[in-house]
Amino acid sequence: MINFVLHRFGQTLIVLFGVTVIIFFVLRVMPGDPVGLIFGEGDDMDLGESRRLYEEQLGLDQPLYVQYAKFLGEISRGEFGTSFVRGGEPVIEMVGRALPLTIELSVFALLIALAISVPIAILSALKQNTIWDRGGTAFALIGVSLPSFWQGIMLIMFFAVWAPIFPVSGVMDAHLRIDRITGAPITDAVLTGNWEAAWSVLRHMVLPAITLGTGISGQFVRVLRSSLLEVKHQDFIDALRARGISEPTVVRHMLHNALPTTAVIIGLRIGALLSGTIVIETVFAYPGMGFLLIQGINARDFPVVQGVVVLLTAMVIAANLLADILHGMLDPRVKLSGGTGSGA
Amino acid sequence: MKTIATVQAGLVGAAAAMSLLAGSANAEPSGTLTIGWAWDPGTMDPQMHRQRYTQIISHAMRDKLFYQEPPGLQPVPLLAESVTQLDDTTYEVKIHEGVLFHNGDELTADDVAFTFQRLWDPATESPRARMGNMANVENVEVVDRYTLRWTTKVPFGPPSTAVVGMHFTGQEILHKATYEDLSMDEARTHPPIGVGPFKFVEWVPDQRVVMEAFEDYWQGTPKVERIVWRSIPEESTRVAELLAGSVDMIHPVTPDFVDQLRGGDIKLEVVPGTYMRMLMMNVREGSPFHDPEVRRAMNHAIDRDAIVEYIYDGLGVANWQVAGSGQAGHIDGYKPFSYDPDVARPVLSQITEPIEMLVEPEWELAAEVVAEQLRTYGMSVTATVVDRATFNATNEAGDFDLLFAGGGYGSGQFTGAYYNNHFECSRLENDRIRTGFCDPDLDAKVLNAMQTTDEAESAALLEDVIRDLTEVHMPWVPLFSPADVWAMQPHVEGFTGSSAGQYFDLYKVSVEN
Numbered sequence: 001m002i003n004f005v006l007h008r009f010g011q012t013l014i015v016l017f018g019v020t021v022i023i024f025f026v027l028r029v030m031p032g033d034p035v036g037l038i039f040g041e042g043d044d045m046d047l048g049e050s051r052r053l054y055e056e057q058l059g060l061d062q063p064l065y066v067q068y069a070k071f072l073g074e075i076s077r078g079e080f081g082t083s084f085v086r087g088g089e090p091v092i093e094m095v096g097r098a099l100p101l102t103i104e105l106s107v108f109a110l111l112i113a114l115a116i117s118v119p120i121a122i123l124s125a126l127k128q129n130t131i132w133d134r135g136g137t138a139f140a141l142i143g144v145s146l147p148s149f150w151q152g153i154m155l156i157m158f159f160a161v162w163a164p165i166f167p168v169s170g171v172m173d174a175h176l177r178i179d180r181i182t183g184a185p186i187t188d189a190v191l192t193g194n195w196e197a198a199w200s201v202l203r204h205m206v207l208p209a210i211t212l213g214t215g216i217s218g219q220f221v222r223v224l225r226s227s228l229l230e231v232k233h234q235d236f237i238d239a240l241r242a243r244g245i246s247e248p249t250v251v252r253h254m255l256h257n258a259l260p261t262t263a264v265i266i267g268l269r270i271g272a273l274l275s276g277t278i279v280i281e282t283v284f285a286y287p288g289m290g291f292l293l294i295q296g297i298n299a300r301d302f303p304v305v306q307g308v309v310v311l312l313t314a315m316v317i318a319a320n321l322l323a324d325i326l327h328g329m330l331d332p333r334v335k336l337s338g339g340t341g342s343g344a
Numbered sequence: 345m346k347t348i349a350t351v352q353a354g355l356v357g358a359a360a361a362m363s364l365l366a367g368s369a370n371a372e373p374s375g376t377l378t379i380g381w382a383w384d385p386g387t388m389d390p391q392m393h394r395q396r397y398t399q400i401i402s403h404a405m406r407d408k409l410f411y412q413e414p415p416g417l418q419p420v421p422l423l424a425e426s427v428t429q430l431d432d433t434t435y436e437v438k439i440h441e442g443v444l445f446h447n448g449d450e451l452t453a454d455d456v457a458f459t460f461q462r463l464w465d466p467a468t469e470s471p472r473a474r475m476g477n478m479a480n481v482e483n484v485e486v487v488d489r490y491t492l493r494w495t496t497k498v499p500f501g502p503p504s505t506a507v508v509g510m511h512f513t514g515q516e517i518l519h520k521a522t523y524e525d526l527s528m529d530e531a532r533t534h535p536p537i538g539v540g541p542f543k544f545v546e547w548v549p550d551q552r553v554v555m556e557a558f559e560d561y562w563q564g565t566p567k568v569e570r571i572v573w574r575s576i577p578e579e580s581t582r583v584a585e586l587l588a589g590s591v592d593m594i595h596p597v598t599p600d601f602v603d604q605l606r607g608g609d610i611k612l613e614v615v616p617g618t619y620m621r622m623l624m625m626n627v628r629e630g631s632p633f634h635d636p637e638v639r640r641a642m643n644h645a646i647d648r649d650a651i652v653e654y655i656y657d658g659l660g661v662a663n664w665q666v667a668g669s670g671q672a673g674h675i676d677g678y679k680p681f682s683y684d685p686d687v688a689r690p691v692l693s694q695i696t697e698p699i700e701m702l703v704e705p706e707w708e709l710a711a712e713v714v715a716e717q718l719r720t721y722g723m724s725v726t727a728t729v730v731d732r733a734t735f736n737a738t739n740e741a742g743d744f745d746l747l748f749a750g751g752g753y754g755s756g757q758f759t760g761a762y763y764n765n766h767f768e769c770s771r772l773e774n775d776r777i778r779t780g781f782c783d784p785d786l787d788a789k790v791l792n793a794m795q796t797t798d799e800a801e802s803a804a805l806l807e808d809v810i811r812d813l814t815e816v817h818m819p820w821v822p823l824f825s826p827a828d829v830w831a832m833q834p835h836v837e838g839f840t841g842s843s844a845g846q847y848f849d850l851y852k853v854s855v856e857n
Contacts, residue, residue, distance in 0.1 A: 048774025087387025
């Protein structure tokens, strides 16, 4: 196990290095420069000179390899430079604000996805080839296919404008405050006993989390259903039923055996979950990592985009690693060893 | 010796006195105005940004020497009582007495001088340091507690134009005692202290900025007790917030949503915008638009009125001259061309090579209409959509046939930065090619217009320049200026939109909620 983790950690460093190269140079190869966007049409008599001076201040006049070396140096110190457009705010501070919001939203969305997908998958598997099964499959297909942007807007129109049950957007009501401990609003509100704020944050999170959750629940339904079907036809299930074990207990055993595959899929879908936040956080004005990334890309705020992409990559790799480890723990047939990854 | 602002300042002062009297008799500020808009200020330091939206937030808390009184663009005194030109390069500024900062300190000339000196200080590394014509400002010195003297390296013209060059309309005044002790990093998040109508309460980045009424505001107590600025970048979400009643006002609003908003109880505030759309033509040798007769035909070829009416739902004005509506130099009623396909067709039908017209995504529909109109003359025009950064880079490089472009004139000026950016030959030396147009004689005329102290002579020179550019050189086909639109709940009263896209005079707004 330790060898496996160390080996994967080494792989992670190589992948992260590759990502730094790609994101750094892709941003520079993209047409248009950040200073041009910052200054725009400009209200300076000699705009060219103003831009040149500002490029110097930002270090954009340096050769690319110098800029890249500086970027790597910053990463090695756990920094990501300062924003070009936010008055020199350190990127690490911006990420520190955004990341807890995204994690909390993602966890909530994951719970919603599981709450939706597990019952549907069980129903589909137990009642295979019935209308229930076909309904579950149709749900999975719709969940995978719906554009999240459109779904988000529709949820807003139905449940915030026409039937004002939930707030349209934002993190919580503007008159409320939460003392910062972790930066994750619900967690902090609960830790400080601020129940009004916790309730407000929860209400604000429902629509984005449903939008994000239904997107991945379709995938979960498909995987869990096929795993359950595989288990359902195994001899030990027949043996359980022959011994007169109650159906809920049988289902519990089926779930226990189908879980390892599902856990891996959940781990692998963390990437999709995080990429889903890019659109959804923008639609719901929810200032997490996806929101930050879109703002950074639009402004060609190189340090912000670089920092967010590297961190999101690290998170996805970490989630995949955790999924592998979890798989090994849940399924005794899986042996984790260095150099070969996971295998039966 | 020329003086600006004595009369206007008198009016402002009288209005202030009346407001103060009225304020003392009226009810306390009440209600919360929640504004849903697209941005987050990014910083609380008014000298470390280039964004209009950051300036709007700052201006709500810190007044400037001059401002552009809504809905127009022309500079009007605010903290300045008067500006007097002592000689070609010296200007004396008197500020109002008795103006208080949020912490109770009185505004003095020291605060004003410190503000500009901090801006110019290379250690500040302000991206605003050279705005207007500040690169040519020599110095500012304090004469007495309420008087300052500016000296410039070159003549800045009469006070009415000099105040823009010296950036009086663009720079909010800082509280010296606070800012002289702050590091740049501290200043980024330090609670702003100004002499504006609203006091800082909190800033939650990317979520909201909250302010409350400053009851000792020198122009009178604001009517609204609190303002909450909520950052909502996605327009459809902003509109939903307004329809759900969770915000009182939204901005910006594009024509795509105007019909939806008109259907309800929502009020719309529409003012002429300051962002003119034009078709830039590559006038350099080798381009089909090098021939002035082709450019003249292009100016007859496009039906601007139809674009404004049918694409922008009437929310804009058609442009027929290079100076936009409300911009200095704009000649009322001047329309040297008309939409006349019969004049355009014989010339444009001779252009057989494929023409690419670059456009940013948000203007695609209008650009497609223009391309289609040009195709009716037999031209082979394709509208190609590119992102803003690509568009800007292409614009700078002059690497295009046609560019469906825009020019902002929020300062209201035509000479100075606007002319310099679009037409002045010196821009070519900085690789800002654009249309490739250059005429040294016109540059000389503009310089004269900027530097003469005779306002009538300056206006006559500027009119010559506008006419020459519009109907002799014709590097552009001026198209239209979309309006700036705010949408608000019926209970919001007293808001006047600004053509400069600003939220001046928020202290006059009231809400009943």
